[in-house]
Amino acid sequence: MAEYRLDCLGEACPVPLLKTQKKFAGLNVGDVLIVEIDHSCAMKNVPEWARKEGHNVEIEETGDGEWEIYIEKAK
Amino acid sequence: MKLEENKYFKAVVKNAWPYTVGAVLLALLNITLFIANGSPWGVTTPFVYWAAWIHETLVGPVRDWVYFNNPTHLKALDLTFFTHGGSLMNLGIIIGALFTSLAASQFKIRKIKSFRQVIAAIVGGLLMGYGTRIAFGCNIGAFFSGVASFSLHGWVYTIFIFAGAWIGSKLLVKFFM
16 A cells, blocks of 8 residues: 655656556555646546546646646556 | 636636537637638748748848748738737737636646756757648648648648657657656
């Protein structure tokens, strides 16, 4: 049940999604990855990918134009 | 109730609109523009005019260049930023985008993360600029307006934009991952 952070601030699409996929592959079931983004299209494609894979996703707006995406590895 | 929690505010101002809404609005606006202006929407040709106006002011004439044999381009040389519709529309895109991001409280000046991003932006920008001239436009002028005008060049553009995007994504993974 470890928690990891991935800093994607300043990265434009599709880099946040690619980095998330790469990092997520090494996680165990139950682990949580928090992806920090400031590119609004990553707010769409990162959760879309994670939900399609069947993981639990939550988005939190942490500041003006900044978000944290919480992804819990479900399987 | 706070404004940020109002569902209409959320749907219209805060969240991204559905793709279909955007597509229909773009189509209607492009038709309107075509009726009013006589030519459909384009973004990159004004950039050429900006450069040509600067060149004519500081360096010398461009009127004898092959590109300006085209009567539309030649006529544009005598316009200015504020008398040329395409230039004003490009300004409008920037002002509109600024307004929507401010209204949604999502405006942020992003930090440059690495020197690599700078190089990629400059190289990418130059390649796109060069590409738009030999393809007669960008995603807007060549694809969106080209295909909607039943011009074959719009479809040829579409095939090659996929090839370009495929190569671009390989380069992206190689240099940014």
